[in-house]
Amino acid sequence: MKNAQLILDLENTIENIPDFPKPGIQFKDITPIFLNPKLYEDVIADLANFSRGKVDAVCGIESRGYLFGIAVAVALEVPFVLIRKAGKLPPPFVGVKYDLEYGSAEIEMRTGQIKPGQRILIHDDLLATGGTTEAAARLVEKQGATVSQFSFLIGLQDLHGEERLRQFDADVYTILDYKTF
Numbered sequence: 001m002k003n004a005q006l007i008l009d010l011e012n013t014i015e016n017i018p019d020f021p022k023p024g025i026q027f028k029d030i031t032p033i034f035l036n037p038k039l040y041e042d043v044i045a046d047l048a049n050f051s052r053g054k055v056d057a058v059c060g061i062e063s064r065g066y067l068f069g070i071a072v073a074v075a076l077e078v079p080f081v082l083i084r085k086a087g088k089l090p091p092p093f094v095g096v097k098y099d100l101e102y103g104s105a106e107i108e109m110r111t112g113q114i115k116p117g118q119r120i121l122i123h124d125d126l127l128a129t130g131g132t133t134e135a136a137a138r139l140v141e142k143q144g145a146t147v148s149q150f151s152f153l154i155g156l157q158d159l160h161g162e163e164r165l166r167q168f169d170a171d172v173y174t175i176l177d178y179k180t181f
């Protein structure tokens with residue numbers, strides 16, 4: 001069940017910046033959360049509650065996915081694995097290419113940090129189109145592990161990321177949902 005007080009606290013804390021970084025984008029700035037340690041603790045407790053007993057490792061997506069993902073993994077007492085943008089990790093690593101609105105991108109993970117058969121939580125701060133998260137899920141599956149859960153602080157409902165993630169047999173949790181249009 002969603003935590004109404006936490007949703008309210010986040011609504012009052014996350015800032016909306018219109019037309020950043022491009023005209024038409026409503027940018028959700030999460031940085032004020034870090035000015036409030038109690039709110040940060042509440043976010044971690046809520047995310048950990050969703051995943052407790054259900055995953056063997058947490059994969060966080062660079063860079064904002066690290067800000068909460070590591071603390072969630074510590075709270076769950078499971079490993080945390082970094083998914084990085086291409087070119088930052090030393091070998092051996094495994095990568096997945098994916099399409100952006102214009103052009104393409106690639107994400108990578110050190111080989112062997114997740115194990116075949118493990119149940120994985122993929123965590124990021126925000127779900128927009130779901131392109132980044134879909135690529136992260138492919139990276140996990142490429143190594144023989146199972147994506148069991150996705151969690152986010154924010155879901156931008158109008159961009160239909162959640163629908164895109166339905167191809168994976170996994171639970172999706174967003175603490176706070178925005179309708180932008």
Ligand SMILES: O=P(O)(O)OC[C@H]1O[C@H](OP(=O)(O)OP(=O)(O)O)[C@H](O)[C@@H]1O
Binds near residue numbers: 126
């Ligand atoms: O659902 P999508 O359309 O793929 O978009 C969501 C992604 O975009 C943002 O990351 P960004 O690439 O801006 O990097 P950052 O976390 O380093 O700021 C956000 O943190 C997600 O990772």
Ligand SMILES: Nc1ncnc2[nH]cnc12
Binds near residue numbers: 026126
């Ligand atoms: N609207 C948005 N606000 C913050 N981060 C984002 N990443 C993708 N879309 C975003």
